[in-house]
Amino acid sequence: MTGTSSDRRTRITVWVALAANLLIAAAKAVGGLVAHSPALLSEAAHSVADTLNEVFLLAALRRSRRPADREHPFGYGKERFFWSLLAAVGIFVMGGCFSFFQGYEALRSGAEETTRGYVTGLVVLALAFLFEGASLLRAVHQVRKEGGFSREKLKDPALRTVVAEDGTAVLGVTLAMIGMALHMVTGQVAYEASASLAIGALLVYVAYRLGREAREQLIGQAADPGQSDRIKELLAVQPEIDSVESLLTMQMGPDATLVAARVDLVPGMDSEEVEEAAVRIKGEIARLAPEAAGRIYLDVTDAAMHAAERRRGRAAESPAATGERGGA
DSSP: OOHHHHHHHHHHHHHHHHHHHHHHHHHHHHHHHHHTOHHHHHHHHHHHHHHHHHHHHHHHHHHTTSOOOSSOTTOSTTHHHHHHHHHHHHIIIIIIIHHHHHHHHHHHHOOOOOHHHHHHHHHHHHHHHHHHHHHHHHHHHHHHHTTOSSTTTOOOHHHHHHHHHHHHHHHHHHHHHHHHHHHHHHOOHHHHHHHHHHHHHHHHHHHHHHHHHHHHHHTTOOOOHHHHHHHHHHHHTOTTEEEEEEEEEEEEETTEEEEEEEEEEOTTOOHHHHHHHHHHHHHHHHHHOGGGTTOEEEEEEEHHHHHHHHHHHHHHTSHHHHTOOOOO
């Protein structure tokens, strides 16, 4: 599966989520004002935050595919991580904080709702549940098509954010419906206020998780450990390689990985043999990890020379070389 086809599917998924959230945000806001419902207004803020976040993700999809240039020789793949971080901040500020405020205000001053208000609110939430559920099903379908929910498979932060937002939205709507129904039955606003506070806590948690993942990727997160182990195993069985001194990987984008390895070659190879071996080994790594193609760097040294350097280093650190005396 190429990155372009994957991006096209992700773009469609984001557009579906954007359209759903835009309609739902308007309906929740109107319903919340009519019903004077703190939980429904919290959900409206949640949907507004999600709508703006979809705009961020669309920008990430467009900007991250720009070709590499002199200022960014490894490309713009990390744009997705940056915009995903902004989306997490949006969920926290516009969704979580506003929900906490609505819950606090309801507990402090109370809220009166009419039967018509309850009915309006519950109808709006039921419609929101259907739209959010449809958007979530679309996102989950794409995730399954691309291999599943494991970190190794779900590398696209835009798709991961959409799944998290839609899943949180479905759960948030459910909490709002329960809070409003209990408020209607008991007449106690505390139930609806508690639902609003619970929605806020849920959004803050999701924002924290998404923000932490984006931060790790922005500061240079390594590739999946399983993939690194497979690359190291491949290097270890190459006949030209005596030992693998180090292997470094870094995620440059959803489908771009940098691989840098320092290896000791068996003694006796001339420069032409070293060059041929390096080209062949890079090709083997690219076949094992296609996302690393064009970003594979080998630092090759002669094993005998490396061993001699280690011996010289140990000799330089010996008591005789440093002037230190042994003994008690």
